[in-house]
Amino acid sequence: MSASLTLTGITYETAGRTLLHGVDLDARPGETVGLVGPNGSGKTTLLRCVYGTLRPAAGRVLLDGDDLTALGPKARARRVASVPQDSPGEFELTVREIVAMGRAPHKRFWEQDSASDADAVDDALDRLSITCLADRAFPSLSGGERQRALVARALVQRPALLVLDEPTNHLDIRYQLEILGLIRALGTTSVLALHDLNLAAYYCDRIHVLKAGRVVASGTPHEVLTSELLAEVYEVAAEIAVHPVTGAPAITYLPPA
Template structure:
């Protein structure tokens, strides 16, 4: 499953939110969207999973215009995990995950043993097997996020869209969820706020600022101190981690800017 977005522009109340963004996610790739708050990451994702229709541009999934697909066909191809929970009624955890099987069923078709097996496996993969009978509303923010990821897994789509999937998760479950998603072997597009998570797991990154595409490429190529300063407005030291071999970003507060400048002058001499 591959995604191609061409010249995506979104205007709301006569204000352009994103401007002429082009993006490609090849089959099997894990692609990340990074950028500061308000850069347009979530708006672009909402266009891709059809909550928001762009003012201009075209989005294709395996060559098909996503807005020409039926809801059922779209859901079989694409699963989504959003930042916020859209659950309005108090379902059990098991019922939430079973909702991921809906695109594969006819109207009024009862749940099968296969549906149950797939849902239980999805809960196990996110470490929530023992929570099946719990009320979804009784869970913590991090637990809810893991259940929603399990629902996406139960959907068995070949393209997964994630909007800040590690929000509300502690470090252990951040890494567990990202390991899990990485190992699925499907096409993934994810908005991420943690640059080190992005560097560790993504094949390529798209960098957004003020609704425009700044650059794109592999984390090793584009994650530099200069780019992070330009886009995020913070000082950093970027180096290869000795264990992972991936780029790692160390951030400095305003208090350390003077020391950083002195080091740069010293090294220049």
């Protein structure tokens, strides 16, 4: 299951400041689309406008042509799953219970979990390599373990659109690669914010670059990730090569002169 996402003219303002300036971007069905840009560029704010914790001052968020801002929380959650950057640790629930929460949008109030729900939870725990954590209390987990549990919850939700804000945050290299590989293999339309440009280059079909709340470049990794753009947006010198194994752009940062 996948869907097309279209953002048109997204503007967000708070406390007299404009954080997003008429952002337009899209994600095609089944694509993995990356948002990159320096800290404060608007990545998290834009994702929150997509999954509904912030309401834009102007613009539209369309999923297969339907305005997501017009949907109620439960209807939106049937179609969009999110993994935020910072996971709250105060849930007094086990990992299995946290992951099972992903089935809630598809169930009536007080409806008990079915055998198929339990199977979906078991499958997600296994795919994220956290079956051994199933009975652990969520607050007792490390940051990386919490992140994997929240990704598992999003998988169980079975959305048409998956929105992830720094999904590799707190993870060691092995789990960074496993989670990004899993996201690509799902076939779901995915939009994710990433700091690591080499990961974005390899795992994303297309990349949108944000700077000061505006999209300054969009395209494939080869089109977007150039030394000129990195100098303009990140103010760093870098050499861009083609990785001999993956064929993706490979970025080497150079020390200041």
